[in-house]
Amino acid sequence: MSRGLGRIERAILDIVEDDDHYQHSYAAEDLAVEVYRLLDEEKSDDDRRLARAHVVAVLRAMHSLVRKYPDRFALTGGKGRESLWLVPRERLSQPIEANSAA
Numbered sequence: 001m002s003r004g005l006g007r008i009e010r011a012i013l014d015i016v017e018d019d020d021h022y023q024h025s026y027a028a029e030d031l032a033v034e035v036y037r038l039l040d041e042e043k044s045d046d047d048r049r050l051a052r053a054h055v056v057a058v059l060r061a062m063h064s065l066v067r068k069y070p071d072r073f074a075l076t077g078g079k080g081r082e083s084l085w086l087v088p089r090e091r092l093s094q095p096i097e098a099n100s101a102a
Helices: 005-018 029-034 052-068 088-093
Strands: 071-075 082-090
Touching: 005 029, 005 052, 005 082, 029 052, 029 071, 029 082, 052 071, 082 088
Parallel strands: none
Antiparallel strands: 071 082
16 A cells, blocks of 8 residues: 655655756755754754654655656765755756856
């Protein structure tokens, strides 16, 4: 029995689809802030801060989205302390432009 997309997966898809035709890459921490609408500042007076549990839930949802939509999304990074990034497949196929002033 298929359960479809979960709440976090749907929220990530909404964030990605609202942007300009998948022009951006998305770090797990940034998505967690958007999905949970939390503050990412330690000095905040508000008790609602980004916790490791929020990031882990978003990481699971990112992996699930890549499994469910392998033609639309890929994951990159995530080695060591580097962030894991959700990247649209269209962006992976584009050549990287070097900023050279010549």
